[in-house]
Amino acid sequence: MISIDLNCDLGESFGAYRIGMDEQVIPYITSANIACGFHAGDPQVMAKTVAMCRKYGVHVGAHPGYPDLNGFGRRDMNVSPEEVRNDVIYQVGALKAFCDSEGVPLCHVKPHGALYNRAGKDYSLALAICQGIRAVDPELKIMALSGSCMIRAAEEISLPYISEVFADRGYQADGSLVPRSLPGAMILDEDEALNRVLRMAREGKVTAVTGEDISIRADSVCVHGDGEKALAFVRKIRQALLEG
Numbered sequence: 001m002i003s004i005d006l007n008c009d010l011g012e013s014f015g016a017y018r019i020g021m022d023e024q025v026i027p028y029i030t031s032a033n034i035a036c037g038f039h040a041g042d043p044q045v046m047a048k049t050v051a052m053c054r055k056y057g058v059h060v061g062a063h064p065g066y067p068d069l070n071g072f073g074r075r076d077m078n079v080s081p082e083e084v085r086n087d088v089i090y091q092v093g094a095l096k097a098f099c100d101s102e103g104v105p106l107c108h109v110k111p112h113g114a115l116y117n118r119a120g121k122d123y124s125l126a127l128a129i130c131q132g133i134r135a136v137d138p139e140l141k142i143m144a145l146s147g148s149c150m151i152r153a154a155e156e157i158s159l160p161y162i163s164e165v166f167a168d169r170g171y172q173a174d175g176s177l178v179p180r181s182l183p184g185a186m187i188l189d190e191d192e193a194l195n196r197v198l199r200m201a202r203e204g205k206v207t208a209v210t211g212e213d214i215s216i217r218a219d220s221v222c223v224h225g226d227g228e229k230a231l232a233f234v235r236k237i238r239q240a241l242l243e244g
Helices: 022-028 043-056 081-102 113-119 123-136 149-156 190-203 230-243
Strands: 005-010 031-035 059-063 106-109 141-145 161-166 205-207 213-215 220-223
Touching: 005 022, 005 059, 005 230, 022 043, 022 230, 031 043, 031 106, 043 059, 043 081, 059 081, 081 106, 081 123, 113 123, 113 141, 113 149, 123 141, 123 149, 141 149, 149 161, 190 205, 190 220, 190 230, 220 230
Parallel strands: 005 031, 005 220, 031 059, 059 106, 106 141, 141 161, 161 220
Antiparallel strands: 205 213
16 A cells, blocks of 8 residues: 545535535545635535545645635736735634534645746745745644645745645746646646656656656645546546555
C-alpha cells in the first residue's frame, strides 16, 4: 500500500446550482477542500459538506478563493496582499465555525483556482495567504503546489504545509500547472492519470508537457470534483494506492 492523502475540491454548489459529484466521490477520499462562499458554495452547502466529512471520517479543509462567483474563481484579479489576507481570514473563519458546530477539526487550507495559481509564483501573495491562515489558527496546514512560492512562504513563517500534486492536470517545465486555456491542461485518460499518480508517489517525478521529467514532493494527490472523470479517477486511484 502507498500511504498518501487523496483530496478533492467539494462543496462548490450554491443556491439552485449543483456542481460536482460530492456524495459519490466523498467515500473514496481522505481529505476534502470545501468552498467558502466566495468562488462557490453557500452556508447550506458548507454545513452539509462538513457533515458528510464527519460521516465518512474525511479530513476537512477550507478552500478560499477570489470573490468571483461568476468566474468560479478561475479569473485572475488584481488584489492587494492585505486584501487577500483578510479574505482568507474571513473564509477560513466561516468554515471553521461550521466545523466547530459539527465537532470536527479544521485540518488545512487550500487556496482555489486563480488565487492558487498566482500565489504559486507571487511570493507576496503567498505570504499574505499564509499569514491569513496563521491568524485564524497557527496549527492549520496550508495545502499548496509542490515547490511553489506558497511552500516557501509557509516555511518562512513556520506554518505547517502539505505539498500537493494533481492527478488530472498537466505540468509545465517550471513545476507550475498548465493553464486551462492551453492544450495539455487536463488529463482525461484514466490510465494515464493513474500511472502519473503512482510515479509521483513512488519516485517524486512527473513528465511535463514539454517532455522532461521534473521533481515534485507528493504529500497529497488532488482530483477535481467537478471534472467529468472525477468519480472514475478517484475510484481507480484509491484502489491502485491501496494495492501499492
